[in-house]
Amino acid sequence: MADRSPTRPLPNLSELDTAEFWRGTQANEFRYQQCANCDTIVWHPRAHCTGCVNGDLEWRVSAGAGVVYTFSVVRQSYHPFFRSQVPYIVALVDLDEGPRFLTNITGTTPEEMDVGMRVQIVWEEHEEVHIPLAKPM
Ligand SMILES: [Zn+2]
Secondary structure, eight states: OOOOOOOOOOOOTTOTTTHHHHHHHTTTOOEEEEETTTOOEEOSOOSSOTTTOOSOEEEEEOOSEEEEEEEEEEOOOSSHHHHTTOSEEEEEEEETTSOEEEEEEOSSOGGGOOTTOEEEEEEEEOSSOEEEEEEEO
16 A cells, blocks of 8 residues: 655756756755856856856855754644644755755754754755755754
8 A cells, every 4th residue: 555644845856947956966965056257156056146147157066064044943834744744943054155045954853943053964865856954963
């Protein structure tokens, strides 16, 4: 009998701007872009620099460490997967290289969370994609 547990909604892997990012996750690499013209760090992935609109963006790989910029605790959700996870932590994490990304914090409790906490990326592995989560260091 098939497992009917709700599963995390996964990204569209053929979306042009983000496909390279999701390919990198299969190797547990968090890839981001940097402008070859003005050095602006670009996140999330896109076709043009957010600093100067140049289209020459180069891919970089984060070492996977950063700090919690802000967070919230979700205690109610209507989505079957997320309802099965409550209470869970949603955070904006600033990677040391510059990208600020939205993720879930694992391996801790809402009471232990703090802004500025050091975290590292941990990977939730799915068949075609790995999802970058973060846990306290
Ligand atoms: Zn630029």
